[in-house]
Amino acid sequence: AQKVTQAQTEISVVEKEDVTLDCVYETRDTTYYLFWYKQPPSGELVFLIRRNSFDEQNEISGRYSWNFQKSTSSFNFTITASQVVDSAVYFCALNRASGTYKYIFGTGTRLKVLA
Amino acid sequence: GAVVSQHPSRVICKSGTSVKIECRSLDFQATTMFWYRQFPKQSLMLMATSNEGSKATYEQGVEKDKFLINHASLTLSTLTVTSAHPEDSSFYICSALLPGQGHTDTQYFGPGTRLTVL
Numbered sequence: 001a002q003k004v005t006q007a008q009t010e011i012s013v014v015e016k017e018d019v020t021l022d023c024v025y026e027t028r029d030t031t032y033y034l035f036w037y038k039q040p041p042s043g044e045l046v047f048l049i050r051r052n053s054f055d056e057q058n059e060i061s062g063r064y065s066w067n068f069q070k071s072t073s074s075f076n077f078t079i080t081a082s083q084v085v086d087s088a089v090y091f092c093a094l095n096r097a098s099g100t101y102k103y104i105f106g107t108g109t110r111l112k113v114l115a
Numbered sequence: 116g117a118v119v120s121q122h123p124s125r126v127i128c129k130s131g132t133s134v135k136i137e138c139r140s141l142d143f144q145a146t147t148m149f150w151y152r153q154f155p156k157q158s159l160m161l162m163a164t165s166n167e168g169s170k171a172t173y174e175q176g177v178e179k180d181k182f183l184i185n186h187a188s189l190t191l192s193t194l195t196v197t198s199a200h201p202e203d204s205s206f207y208i209c210s211a212l213l214p215g216q217g218h219t220d221t222q223y224f225g226p227g228t229r230l231t232v233l
Contacts, residue, residue: 043206045224101147101212101220107158
């Protein structure tokens with residue numbers, strides 16, 4: 001069975017602090033895709049990143065970085081120098097590389113960045 | 116690129132009426148779209164997979180006669196909540212699958228529709 005766990009329900013940080021959002025997944029597939037989405041208060045889910053299971057290189061995009069560790073089945077997301085605009089719910093998702101395109105979503109982590 | 120729109124963004128209706136929500140992929144063709152429902156402070160719950168030109172595939176527990184889905188073109192899917200009741204009040208989100216190479220397709224989400232049934 002596939003599963004995505006985001007154990008952190010809510011995190012509060014002060015602006016300019018670094019924060020890491022955890023994502024742990026379970027799958028028996030050898031090929032799969034992992035995603036992060038941001039859902040600001042407006043409600044729209046914004047695509048942040050897609051990572052396939054064969055690419056374990058960490059990725060950096062501005063203040064965002066992602067650490068993919070197959071050995072621990074984790075795909076963590078770090079925001080450096082957080083800003084108030086980063087306040088949102090962040091979802092991690094898993095997709096199989098065959099069959100349907102359905103995503104398995106985690107329960108989300110609500111990030112509050114305080115000024 | 117990869118913009119998905121939803122209309123309306125917010126709707127209030129009386130119990131017993133039907134409400135139609137549109138989901139459009141604005142700059143790409145999507146043979147597959149998805150409809151989700153999200154309760155306050157919860158994750159997304161997949162309701163159905165909408166495939167252009169064929170019947171939608173509903174998730175277990177979702178009433179297909181209650182939530183009618185039509186995917187008439189490569190850029191438009193509609194969700195009709197029939198005979199709406201207060202318990203149908205929720206945030207409905209659609210996504211469209213942007214084709215990629217192999218199985219690298221990515222879902223892009225619409226801004227959501229907040230339905231309130233009085």
